[in-house]
Amino acid sequence: MRPSEFRESSAPDAVIRIDGLAKRYATGFEALKGVTLEIRRGEIFALLGPNGAGKTTLISIVCGLVNPSAGTVAVDGHDIVRDYRRARSAIGLVPQELTTDAFETVFDTVSFTRGLFGKPKDPAYVEKTLRSLSLWDKRDNKIRELSGGMKRRVLIAKALAHEPQVLFLDEPTAGVDVALRQDMWNLVRELRETGVTVILTTHYIEEAEEMADRVGVINHGELVLVEEKTALMSKLGRKEITFHLREPLASVPPSLDGFDLALGEGGGALTYTYDAKAARTGINTLIEALREAGISFSDLETKQSSLEDIFVGLVKEQA
Numbered sequence: 001m002r003p004s005e006f007r008e009s010s011a012p013d014a015v016i017r018i019d020g021l022a023k024r025y026a027t028g029f030e031a032l033k034g035v036t037l038e039i040r041r042g043e044i045f046a047l048l049g050p051n052g053a054g055k056t057t058l059i060s061i062v063c064g065l066v067n068p069s070a071g072t073v074a075v076d077g078h079d080i081v082r083d084y085r086r087a088r089s090a091i092g093l094v095p096q097e098l099t100t101d102a103f104e105t106v107f108d109t110v111s112f113t114r115g116l117f118g119k120p121k122d123p124a125y126v127e128k129t130l131r132s133l134s135l136w137d138k139r140d141n142k143i144r145e146l147s148g149g150m151k152r153r154v155l156i157a158k159a160l161a162h163e164p165q166v167l168f169l170d171e172p173t174a175g176v177d178v179a180l181r182q183d184m185w186n187l188v189r190e191l192r193e194t195g196v197t198v199i200l201t202t203h204y205i206e207e208a209e210e211m212a213d214r215v216g217v218i219n220h221g222e223l224v225l226v227e228e229k230t231a232l233m234s235k236l237g238r239k240e241i242t243f244h245l246r247e248p249l250a251s252v253p254p255s256l257d258g259f260d261l262a263l264g265e266g267g268g269a270l271t272y273t274y275d276a277k278a279a280r281t282g283i284n285t286l287i288e289a290l291r292e293a294g295i296s297f298s299d300l301e302t303k304q305s306s307l308e309d310i311f312v313g314l315v316k317e318q319a
């Protein structure tokens with residue numbers, strides 16, 4: 001199966017439906033090559049991918065900032081092209097950095113953003129949002145007077161100002177310290193409790209592991225994998241141990257059949273794949289079995305599978 005043909009079964013309650021989405025920039029570069037994806041209402045979805053994979057392009061199209069070359073996107077049932085305003089008002093976008101409003105107060109900037117979406121003034125809603133983000137005490141502070149962490153919270157408050165159903169977070173913890181990262185993660189979980197669907201982009205596996213219900217991996221403009229987080233993490237937890245043998249083997253002896261082994265380097269290396277998170281990895285038993293089989297090794301090395309390996313594996317599989 002080619003990555004561009006990747007399809008998941010249709011979700012019963014999808015808040016976003018992306019179908020065959022492609023983007024070719026004016027330079028001729030194909031940033032998206034037919035992405036099909038459904039985001040379920042109320043989930044936290046992490047979009048992972050290396051630099052230049054197409055994450056920002058995908059989000060920008062869904063948010064109406066970039067025009068697609070082909071394909072369709074519906075947000076809460078509204079087509080992003082034909083019914084742009086309604087689709088856009090269902091979305092809150094949290095950018096990476098705050099660029100304006102430095103002299104405005106926290107309360108005013110959030111109220112103003114609400115107005116931009118044509119929503120009537122609702123000081124009670126703004127208060128509730130600021131309280132939920134621990135910003136209420138800072139409501140009369142100017143934004144430039146806030147710490148970096150508080151500024152990030154203001155970005156979220158602004159994105160929530162018009163009561164969107166879906167919140168996009170673009171690299172929410174890029175360049176933030178560990179404490180603030182934990183803080184952001186808690187915040188996102190709390191948002192989900194309120195029924196908001198959250199889609200975040202990240203380079204950090206750890207972030208996806210902590211927060212996401214499902215993970216999508218995008219590479220070279222193609223969605224190469226969409227999986228429940230737990231299933232993906234078990235793949236990421238796999239490790240390899242390679243034994244460099246003193247004497248090359250023609251084949252793996254039958255006494256070692258019970259182990260997940262692969263013979264490489266012309267029979268000179270034996271690689272064992274195991275689950276690093278399992279209570280029993282089987283390494284000790286394997287070493288005993290090797291000794292019993294009279295196989296001795298001169299060196300060994302271990303390797304943790306990374307997101308990169310998963311990409312490589314997926315690309316190979318689908319080539």
Ligand SMILES: Nc1ncnc2c1ncn2[C@@H]1O[C@H](COP(=O)(O)OP(=O)(O)OP(=O)(O)O)[C@@H](O)[C@H]1O
Binds near residue numbers: 051052058
């Ligand atoms: N306006 C543009 N014109 C031409 N090419 C573009 C344009 N915007 C993005 N690209 C190219 O499209 C590809 C995907 O870019 P995109 O910003 O979507 O990637 P990304 O996954 O968000 O990367 P990062 O993690 O670095 O933010 C890149 O190769 C980029 O150079």
